[in-house]
Amino acid sequence: MTTKSAWKMNGFAALLLSLLFLAGGIACFIALDKQTEPSPLLIAGGIVLLVLFFIMSTALTIVQPNQAKVITFFGRYKGTVSDSGLWMVIPFTHKSKLSLKVRNFNSQTLKVNDAEGNPIEIGCVVVYRVVDTAKAMFDVDNYEKFVEIQSETAIRHIAAHYAYDTFNDEHGPSLRGNADEVGAEMSSELQKRLSVAGVEVLETRLTHLAYAPEIANAMLQRQQALAIISARQRIVEGAVSIVDSALRQLEDNGVELDPERRATMINNLLVTIVSDKAATPVINTGTMYG
Known part of the structure; x- marks a missing residue:
């Protein structure tokens, strides 16, 4: 699934037109009430105008800033509306709301073993946002939960490749002494895992790093x-x-x-x-x- 733009038109013009249909339908039934004999033309015209009003009212949707509406028509993906404002889309569609705002995920404090086998406690914060609404909506069950699970998996994987601390440069980088390098590698690792969910990783930083209590x-x-x-x-x-x-x-x-x-x-x-x-x-x- 890839995001595409859904068909849309100015919602205010559609709202005005739907109100005209409503007014026309009401006028037809008022005129019908004043006649002594029912007019099939007025009855049909009033019903048609009211049906048109109902159809157009189901097609109106409001999109807030930094928000998107994913449009599906009887189970088929028709596109995404990401421009804020009042819009008219295809009638009788389901409009799922999806936030495009930048989000933070603060992981739990995880207990893992570093490269030297020492048990340590580590936690991080992941800054991300949705960039592909179709993947986030249809390719994963719950993209927020998906981000949480994959973030914790990436933390465990990266922590196992670095020692907690080193005092000699010959031993290579460490979690405590090379936080920027570890964060950059973690961001790259997470981006590979989260691309399937249409999520872009903006930044990853360690928020907690300590030895486990039993060896502290x-x-x-x-x-x-x-x-x-x-x-x-x-x-x-x-x-x-x-x-x-x-x-x-x-x-x-x-x-x-x-x-x-x-x-x-x-x-x-x-x-x-x-x-x-x-x-x-x-x-x-x-x-x-x-």
């Missing part, structure tokens, strides 16, 4: 340990760079150190820089006895 404390300790290790590595790299620069400056200024003093100086500088507490220097003032 353990994973928090793991994150803290990895963060400490990563910070220590940066500190050691910086300390080695500082010590190397200091030794080079001493050599450039003509200060020569023997291997023992050089090792002692390196040790003292590394301990002072790497230590997480302030260093307490010990000053050697010499010995009392020669």
Whole structure:
């Protein structure tokens, strides 16, 4: 099924014409009541005019802004009217209302396993709208429920391909660190699934992301340990760079150190820089006895 435009004409002109038919039919019966003998012509004319009024009244429909009317005639799809206003369509048709407004679907908090097998809780919001009224009306039973089920299925599928979090770039993207990339991939995945329902996915964003309660404390300790290790590595790299620069400056200024003093100086500088507490220097003032 694909959307097509239904036949329509200006509803105000049709309304005026139907009122004229009604007035003409009433006038025929009033004139018939004043005659002494019934006139078959007036009877037939009044009946025909009233029937025409009834037929035209069934063909009138009002379309609100950002709304569409799907027209079916005895089970056959005749088209869609999406222009707002008062319109006359094919008489004796069924006019199904369908909203074209942008909608939000906020998924439930789902419990899934990430790429590393850790149980996590995840939820997202999907922004979508109907772009093909025929598919949304006839190709799926309930397009809103269809969006909900397919959204949750896509969330589970995408979450299984990413780890919750990583601290090294070599491990690839993560759910927490690459939310934009995950949202874009989820939108692409959803669009493939929802095309059959005539729905366009405008945006997908993660709204909830956390470890499952049963492993939350353990994973928090793991994150803290990895963060400490990563910070220590940066500190050691910086300390080695500082010590190397200091030794080079001493050599450039003509200060020569023997291997023992050089090792002692390196040790003292590394301990002072790497230590997480302030260093307490010990000053050697010499010995009392020669």
